[in-house]
Amino acid sequence: MRFSAIGISHWKSEVSIRELFFIDKQRREFLEFNTRNIPGGVIILDTCNRTELYAFCDPDVLVSALCKATNTDADFFSKHGYSYSEEEAYQHLFKVGVGMDSQVLGDVQIIQQLKKAYKESKKNLSGEFHQLMQSVFKAHKRVRTETDFGRGMASVGFVATQLALDHFKDLSNVNILLLGAGKMGKVTCKNLVSNGAEHISVINRTIERAQSLASSFDIKAHTFDELESVVANSDLIITATGATSPILKKEHFPEDGKARLIFDLSVPRNVEESVSQIENVTLVDMDSIHLANKEAIENRKKSIPAVEKIIAKELDQYEHSIERNNYILPRIKEIDHHLSSITDHELDRIKNKVDGEAFEVIEKLTGRIKKKVMAIHINRIENELEELRNEA
Template sequence: MRFSAIGISHWKSEVSIRELFFLDKHRRQLLEFHTKDIPGGILMLDTCNRTELYAFCDPDVLISALCKATNTDREFFHEHGYIHTEDDAYDHLYEVGTGLDSQVLGDVQIIQQVKQAYKKAKKKGLSGEFHQLIQSVFRAHKRSRTETDFGKGTASVGFAATQLALEHFQDLSEIRILLIGAGKMGKVSAKNLISNGAEHISVVNRTIDRAKQLASSFDIKAHAFSDLEEEIKKADLVITATGAKNPILHPEHFQGVEHPQLVLDLSVPRNVDPAVSEVENVTLIDMDSIHKANKKAIEQRKQSVPEIKHIIEEEKGDFMKRVKRSRYLLPRIKEIEHRLSDITDAELDRVKHKMDEDSYSQMEEVTRRIKKKIMAIHIDRIDQEFEKAQNEA
């Protein structure tokens, strides 16, 4: 069965399109239902910038399942999405995992998102070949950081947001900053803001305990969600990064604010109603407007791209060789093992009535060890046959 990858991402679709394919809990459950019969399992990768499905099946199966789960149609997907099969699909997964395909080149967060997707996929069940593929992608990512300069400098979306704030305000130490959301992006944003001089940061979250936990980690202030409107009025910079399905900030939240405000919406689906951009004194920037802020790091990473592609080719080549080897060896090994079992079982049955229980148990153990040694000889022979065939190909 061929390997396929389908998806929607920032390269082809605006945030207003991407959020239509966002996989909340209900949609994920529907998607799991519609893909439950795919042999080998499925990897669902869902981030701010992409929704992607990977599986060993026909891509039409994945497209159909995604459209059913998100209440979209196939024509709409084909207009805004993409399809990769076989070698292109493998390349795409490696490029996503190493950060080559990220909005911010070399984004450090993507590998953690792939690992989370893999963790969820394992619970549902993945084939051995799928496991090997993901582990190979992880090795490619690790090598990209240890063998090249691709991981040097900070160029994540959270850092890019901080750079936009610096360009807008110049000095972060004097401005009042409000973080809405105490998740991973909120944590990354707080860390980057503080490292760039921010001193007056508050965090608001629907769950006050999570806000307090984040606040204690960075010595900032935590507020209940009921304080949201009041805190927005005080802030010079508002950064939203929550998992809300619909906008939580609307024009009325910013009405009456007399000082200039910068609002950075780092969420997909969007947390801020686009109409907020029309409010006087407010500058709204969403995910599609975030640029590569750390230009030096990005340029350095661009120089490493050929090395990363070489690493991908090596890791993919090793993976494909292991797959070919498994596909060559396994059926032959199973056939020999089956024939050996037939022979040994028949011989044991022939002498069973002539032996007491202890003697028969010893005979079974001796037979098992002999069988294991014979299998090792055959596996070595078949492996040599495979290597010879590969060298002659």
């Protein structure tokens, strides 16, 4: 069955385009409904930098489903997106999984996002799809333990902190508002605190989540009703929520001429574009973030050949395993069926001619003989497969 990967990402599309393909709850339900008949299931990966679909089907089927769910069309997708099949699709999935395709090379968050997408689709996936995902996860683990590709901090949250340090020089007296207490917010908060930030306020739609983050880092939690007052007091604002429309708007800011730096780390964007027109406000979105940790990134670049070797090895093992299963399993099932028919028939013939204890001994003996005969056939079939590979 043909494996395909299609999607939209930061490499080809700016944030204003990626927003159009954002998958919210309603769109996900519609997308899942329209892909329910795809054999083997579908994995939907949706992050701030990409929306991608993976499945064992023709890529046009996935493109059509995504366009229907997002009210776009195939021509528009073709202009801004990408479609891969077979080897290219496998390579792409592995590169996404290990962080080679991330905006921040070697991003540590992408594997968790991919695992979440896998978990959400797990019950509908085929055995072959499960094997593929386990191979991707294994490749990621090997890359982290066997190379320097994951060494050094280079997440988006870390980059934002580095840019803030470049701007303010010292974060200890900077009033910071963190809008969003999800995973990105937590990572960003941790980086800010570890780099000397002492005055951080967090606002989240759910006050309980804001309070939970606040207690973890000894910062202040506020309700959404306090947004304008906290914004007025802030020098640095970082937004990282899952909202599908802008939360921060021009009217939230006082006309005080105060210098403010805003990092919008969300897709769709959390900050209305008109905010950038406010005097002394600097707005930086995901497409404007430059890599601050250059040394870590350069070291990761040096590890790329080693990472590619690991991907090639794990992908080869996966394909070898699938080829083996497709060749061997049907033959083994056929032999097992014939052997079972013979042994069951012979056991039935003597079942009433011997006592129960003797029959149990004969039954166990027959089972052991059957296993040994099966082992001989499995070994023979594997040798046949190896000979076919060598001839190819």
